Amino acid sequence: MSEPLTVDLDIQSLGAQGDGIGRHDGAVVFVPYALPGERVRVRLQERGHNAFSGRLIEVLAAAPNRVVPPCPVFTRCGGCAMQHVSMEEYGAWKKAQVAATLATRGLSMPEKTEIVSTAPGERRRAVFAAHKEKDQVTLGFHAAMSHEIVPLEDCLLLTPALRASLPQFNALAMVALHNKQSADLQVTETLSGLDILMQSGDDLPEARRQPLIAVARQAGFARVSWAHGKRQPEPIVMEHVPQVRFADILVDLPIGAFLQPSLSGEAALVAAVTKGVGKAKRVADLYGGCGTFSFPLAKQARVLSVDSARPTVAALTAAINRARLSGRVEGLARDLDQSPLPPQDLKPFDAVVFDPPRAGAEMQSRMLAKSIVKRVVAVSCNPASFARDARILMDAGFAMTSLTVLDQFLWSHHAELVAVFTRK
Ligand SMILES: C[S@@+](CC[C@H](N)C(=O)[O-])C[C@H]1O[C@@H](n2cnc3c(N)ncnc32)[C@H](O)[C@@H]1O
CATH class of the missing domain: 2.40.50.1070 (OB fold (Dihydrolipoamide Acetyltransferase, E2P))
Incomplete structure (x- = not known):
């Protein structure tokens, strides 16, 4: 077997995972921990047709926005990808990644897209x-x-x-x-x-x-x-x-149930969702979990909270009963991928919130498209599936009127989104 090749190259851009991207002999080279504008020495490893991974050996000329990573095990630990760049550049890269993903479905970011960051020390x-x-x-x-x-x-x-x-x-x-x-x-x-x-x-x-x-x-x-x-x-x-507490309601957390990874991130999502539903008086909170959005929304609306995890719905229902909120919030166990709420069941709602796992809410979006619902608030931890679902809604006459990008997984390539869609 031949020795891996060591080469010097210029980094031109940043990829979706945070890798610096350069070229060698016409082939693309992905170099983790390298930044645009840098000249680097890397060891090449074949990655596929006309593409290489480059293990960074030395930064020969550093970019002005390179910073000393705050964590001593950064680059060894795979938890973080982007501690070596200024926070300003990092935020701009994250926003650009979301914009690029939306563009794959012909969507553009609303002009007033808000970016919310979480801080170190908040991951619960x-x-x-x-x-x-x-x-x-x-x-x-x-x-x-x-x-x-x-x-x-x-x-x-x-x-x-x-x-x-x-x-x-x-x-x-x-x-x-x-x-x-x-x-x-x-x-x-x-x-x-x-x-x-x-x-x-x-x-x-x-x-x-x-x-x-x-x-x-x-x-x-x-x-x-x-x-x-x-x-x-x-x-x-x-x-x-x-x-855990949502609004002022205590919920017994089922073993392994979903919970937002930080309190500040949760607060940002709740604020965006609450603002997004506007004055709605009847809201469906789909993929609702233990009530992260349902309980805050119950202050202004009657809420149907739907989730496929039975222990989660049982915990939500127990909390509803303890707080004497029945009639205000109702829990329903249902698999929304296999049996999404159909248009006739969506009729009573002034607004629908959905917050699915990474795969997104394709089937439910198709039902929303066919329904008479006029306001949808989509929460997502995966811009790619979000873009697909947004396309379905927009092809049915919805417009994306606002977008919030939340950086809850600091220093990673992940981004979360809250988008409001309305139609006449
Ligand atoms: C990203 S979490 C959001 C939960 C909640 N909105 C929150 O912020 O805490 C997604 C939720 O969808 C539920 N879920 C996963 N697959 C589902 C399905 N096919 N139908 C309905 N709910 C599902 C999970 O149990 C989980 O509670």
Whole structure:
């Protein structure tokens, strides 16, 4: 096998994942951690037809907007892609990526597109990878494009509670895992303490339960649950019911249920959605989760909240009953991809909100297109599926009247959107 080629090249632009893009002998070279305007030395690795990955060896001439990354494991840890550029340039790149994705469906960004950023130290939810080998646990995030776990001593993105508990997550993995076993730890900071779901390819053996319970109690975790693969998760220890608050309504968080990753991001989304529904008095909140939007919207409207996850709808309904909100908010368990709400069921609503997973809400958008609904607020964590769904709505006479881009996954290539669509 021939030695990988080392070449010097100029970086011309930034790609969708944050890679610098240059050319060598007519082929495209994607160089992670390189910036436009830089001359860099890279080691080439074939990536496909006429395309290479370039591992950055040296920045020969740095761009003026290059900054010292704040995290010591940046470039080793795959959690962040863009700490090496000024925040101004980073924000402009994120906005440009959204614009480019919308353009693939012939959509343009409304002139007054708002950009909202979150700050470091706000991520209340994270998934850590853990692996035990020779009685040592490695816990952290995966390296970029790799299964290797980069051990994490600290992470600037996390809330203080999550940062402070990293050694306890390690201790939990140490007692729960056997040698050569891996697990993911989904950790969520709730009002009642940390809620941890461990997911592994194996059962939790009886002999490991008591040690796990002891570590969880000592650490003061609210709940630790275990899931074997995709099976139903089982709570192993619960000292407090993990609770979250939407508007002033407390909701018991089901194990593994969706929650926005930061409180500030959630607040920005709620503000954009609330503004987006305008004066609507009857709102359908589709892919509604535990009530992130439904409860704030219930202050001004009657809300139908629909989600396919039964434990999520049960938790929402319990919260509705506790707060004596029945009649104001109603929960419905329904798979909206398989059976979207049809036009006749959409008739009573002055506004419809949808916030699907990454795949988007294609079937529901087609139903909205055929309905008489005049106002739709689309929330999305995937600009590509959003653009497809927006196209469906706009081909049915809707106009995109406002767009908010939320950067809730700081220093990554992800962007979230809230768009308001109206028609006469
Ligand atoms: C991105 S989350 C948004 C939840 C909520 N709007 C929030 O902000 O917390 C997507 C939600 O869609 C639900 N979901 C996933 N697939 C679904 C489907 N096919 N039909 C209905 N709901 C679905 C998930 O359970 C999850 O609660």
